[in-house]
Amino acid sequence: MDFAAMADYLPLFTQAMWLTLRIGWVGILGSLVIGLVVAMITHYKVPVLYQISLFYIELYRNTPLLIQLFFMYFALPRVLGFGINAEACGMLGLALLGGAYMAESFRSGLEAVEPIQTESALSLGMTNSQVMRYIVLPQAVSLSVQSFVANIIFLLKETSVFSAISLMDLMFVAKDLIGLYYNTTECLVLLVIFYLIIILPVSIIGTVVERKLRYGAFGS
Amino acid sequence: MANEGVLRIEKLRKQFGDNVVIDGLDLTVQPGEVVVVIGPSGCGKSTLLRCINGLEEIQGGRILLDDDEVDGRSKNIAQIRQRLGMVFQSYDLFPHKTIIENVTLSPIVVQKRPKDEAIAEGEALLERVGLLDKRDDYPRQLSGGQKQRVTIARALAMKPEIMLLDEITAALDPEMVHEVLDVILDLAREGKTMIIVTHEMSFARAVADRVIFLEGGRIVEEGIPEQFFTNPKTERARAFLHTFEFAAVRSHVAQED
Amino acid sequence: MELLGLDVLFKGSNAMRLLQGLGVAVEISVISVVISLVLGMLFGVFMTWKNPVARVISRIYLEIVRIMPQLVLLFIVFFGATRALNINISAELSSIIVFSFWGVGEMGDLVRGSLESIPVHQYESAAALGMTKGQIYYHVVIPQAVRRLIPMSINLVTRMIKTTSLILMIGVVEVMKVGQQIIEANRMASPNAVFGIYGTILLLYFLVCWPISMLARHLEKKWSN
Numbered sequence: 001m002d003f004a005a006m007a008d009y010l011p012l013f014t015q016a017m018w019l020t021l022r023i024g025w026v027g028i029l030g031s032l033v034i035g036l037v038v039a040m041i042t043h044y045k046v047p048v049l050y051q052i053s054l055f056y057i058e059l060y061r062n063t064p065l066l067i068q069l070f071f072m073y074f075a076l077p078r079v080l081g082f083g084i085n086a087e088a089c090g091m092l093g094l095a096l097l098g099g100a101y102m103a104e105s106f107r108s109g110l111e112a113v114e115p116i117q118t119e120s121a122l123s124l125g126m127t128n129s130q131v132m133r134y135i136v137l138p139q140a141v142s143l144s145v146q147s148f149v150a151n152i153i154f155l156l157k158e159t160s161v162f163s164a165i166s167l168m169d170l171m172f173v174a175k176d177l178i179g180l181y182y183n184t185t186e187c188l189v190l191l192v193i194f195y196l197i198i199i200l201p202v203s204i205i206g207t208v209v210e211r212k213l214r215y216g217a218f219g220s
Numbered sequence: 221m222a223n224e225g226v227l228r229i230e231k232l233r234k235q236f237g238d239n240v241v242i243d244g245l246d247l248t249v250q251p252g253e254v255v256v257v258i259g260p261s262g263c264g265k266s267t268l269l270r271c272i273n274g275l276e277e278i279q280g281g282r283i284l285l286d287d288d289e290v291d292g293r294s295k296n297i298a299q300i301r302q303r304l305g306m307v308f309q310s311y312d313l314f315p316h317k318t319i320i321e322n323v324t325l326s327p328i329v330v331q332k333r334p335k336d337e338a339i340a341e342g343e344a345l346l347e348r349v350g351l352l353d354k355r356d357d358y359p360r361q362l363s364g365g366q367k368q369r370v371t372i373a374r375a376l377a378m379k380p381e382i383m384l385l386d387e388i389t390a391a392l393d394p395e396m397v398h399e400v401l402d403v404i405l406d407l408a409r410e411g412k413t414m415i416i417v418t419h420e421m422s423f424a425r426a427v428a429d430r431v432i433f434l435e436g437g438r439i440v441e442e443g444i445p446e447q448f449f450t451n452p453k454t455e456r457a458r459a460f461l462h463t464f465e466f467a468a469v470r471s472h473v474a475q476e477d
Numbered sequence: 478m479e480l481l482g483l484d485v486l487f488k489g490s491n492a493m494r495l496l497q498g499l500g501v502a503v504e505i506s507v508i509s510v511v512i513s514l515v516l517g518m519l520f521g522v523f524m525t526w527k528n529p530v531a532r533v534i535s536r537i538y539l540e541i542v543r544i545m546p547q548l549v550l551l552f553i554v555f556f557g558a559t560r561a562l563n564i565n566i567s568a569e570l571s572s573i574i575v576f577s578f579w580g581v582g583e584m585g586d587l588v589r590g591s592l593e594s595i596p597v598h599q600y601e602s603a604a605a606l607g608m609t610k611g612q613i614y615y616h617v618v619i620p621q622a623v624r625r626l627i628p629m630s631i632n633l634v635t636r637m638i639k640t641t642s643l644i645l646m647i648g649v650v651e652v653m654k655v656g657q658q659i660i661e662a663n664r665m666a667s668p669n670a671v672f673g674i675y676g677t678i679l680l681l682y683f684l685v686c687w688p689i690s691m692l693a694r695h696l697e698k699k700w701s702n
Contacts, residue, residue: 058683058687058690059683061690062635062639062682062683062686062687062690063639063679063682063683063686064639064640064641064642064643064682066642066643066645066646066653067642067653067675067678067679067682068679070653070675070678071675071676071679074671074675075671075672075674075675075676076672078668078669078671078672079669079672114310114312116308116310116312117312117314119275119308119312120306120308120312120371121314121326122273122274122275122298122301123273123275123301123304123305123306123375123384124301124302124325124326124330124374124375124378125298125299125301125302125326125330125331125378126298126326126329126330127298127330130329130330134325134329135314138316139314139315139316142316153543153544157544157545157546157547158546159546160546160547160548160549161548161643161646163646164645164646171548171549171552171646174552175552178556184556184557184559184560184561185557185560185561188552188553188556188557191549191552192545192549192553195544195545195546195549196544199544200544203540203543203544
């Protein structure tokens with residue numbers, strides 16, 4: 001292996017990693033917000049918004065991110081008359097994809113909270129919104145942690161398609177360098193190492209948190 | 221106790237689909253009274269308590285606490301529920317809160333009482349049910365009987381006028397039943413108004429001012445415990461009480477050596 | 478039609494070409510799905526072995542599948558194998574290798590999960606009834622495990638179909654690539670083709686995946702109680 005070449009490539013890969021992390025971070029945060037809002041809408045069956053939410057969830061869960069990004073980045077601007085830059089498009093695309101998955105996680109967490117919890121909170125004189133805020137949501141979130149972590153890892157892996165909308169992410173850099181210098185092995189090793197740097201910590205922290213929640217504080 | 225409300229149930233009707241569970245029931249509970257509701261499973265006793273707390277939509281009649289109507293869909297239902305403390309069969313503590321947080325959550329967020337005052341009162345209630353040492357534990361660390369005693373303390377923390385107890389020992393191991401019922405007997409001694417649904421006949425007899433026997437969604441018989449348990453007037457009550465006894469299968473004669 | 482760029486679909490053999498492109502994607506996913514299901518079952522049983530070597534191997538395999546993006550795996554096989562082993566693997570074959578590698582891991586984990594989800598007392602009460610080990614598996618464990626497994630493996634199928642969209646990135650001429658060619662060719666004549674074509678492809682994927690997801694959800698609901 002040509003370590004000198006790898007050292008030369010390092011700055012390019014590092015830069016690409018920051019791009020991935022930037023998009024990933026915003027996208028994941030956005031997906032949690034979207035997921036929570038959509039889950040609330042579907043939980044309370046808010047008219048009209050409920051149907052829209054169901055359609056959104058099904059559409060985004062049953063199509064590939066790559067096509068969603070193509071559609072959003074290349075196709076929509078032609079009809080709308082305006083577009084957004086590639087990075088913003090990546091963030092929004094990831095947030096929308098993740099939102100559909102996070103909404104499902106929130107939803108199954110909400111369903112897993114025993115109805116008796118709601119009833120006893122009501123019988124203590126709480127209003128519906130107090131029941132949601134103090135009793136149901138905290139339990140739903142801790143019941144969903146496992147699937148949040150799975151979603152976050154999934155979303156970080158999905159960031160690998162961003163080069164398709166000409167973002168200079170890790171895949172883009174690797175492919176570019178392979179094409180230019182033919183140092184295939186070196187580039188692929190760097191590619192793997194950088195994805196490990198991004199995803200491994202999340203995987204490990206996720207496992208720890210899951211274990212804590214299951215056996216620790218209250219997990220009954 | 222002063223300023224306590226009178227609970228009046230008039231012609232209450234509740235059905236699930238075509239299945240009529242409560243069929244034109246009338247009942248008035250005076251302040252300080254302990255009413256025990258018994259009857260075979262499916263007779264509507266639990267549903268009755270849930271209706272009184274506005275947890276079930278009703279199809280006819282009305283439930284009044286003084287002049288306020290109890291209606292699950294009305295705006296002021298949360299206020300009315302604060303005056304009614306309910307304890308369920310499953311010890312339904314909030315698993316993500318410590319014991320003291322379970323007891324003080326509602327006084328703090330619903331009644332907006334000062335935090336330290338709520339905590340002091342919560343501790344006094346835990347002391348009373350004998351669980352002050354579990355103050356900072358989580359529910360999963362407690363036994364069933366202990367959980368159920370906390371649930372009672374949690375309901376009492378709202379200073380309810382009437383306590384509704386729905387088979388609160390049915391899910392407990394036999395050896396834990398007593399510690400829970402002792403708390404209730406103590407409340408009865410103090411003159412707390414209560415409506416109790418139970419399968420524990422000896423407890424019913426000990427605690428009740430009035431026993432109500434429910435079957436098919438109607439009150440079949442009611443009376444003071446001494447009379448109801450020893451000499452029921454109706455055949456159905458007699459048959460029901462009989463199910464708690466076993467006829468001897470074998471006869472044994474004590475033998476002398 | 479002009480505005481949405483749908484007109485290009487009806488020009489010449491464009492619609493047909495698009496469907497052929499979809500056919501390539503479907504073909505690759507069907508082959509990968511079959512390999513994944515069959516080998517995944519074996520791998521799942523392998524993972525329940527108590528043998529420490531078996532455990533370490535399956536652990537490492539699963540972590541790779543869990544952490545590495547499929548596109549990275551595709552790059553490794555497509556670009557890497559050519560270089561390291563000096564053999565030329567076609568993009569199609571690379572895709573099948575990677576999707577199967579990934580699918581076997583995922584499927585194996587599902588099989589392991591559903592086998593381990595059967596509570597111990599089920600084994601014990603079957604044994605108490607005098608059943609042999611084989612009978613316990615055949616009559617008690619497998620029927621219950623399968624009901625958990627089927628909806629989840631159907632979901633895995635939709636995930637594999639969606640993942641086939643990635644093969645565009647290593648140059649397989651599938652539905653996306655055909656779409657891009659059509660858009661290029663009609664750049665002047667119908668500039669809105671980009672909307673019509675990408676919209677159509679999005680819809681095609683949805684029409685393939687959505688019914689399968691629905692089936693999985695239906696079975697899950699039916700068997701959960």
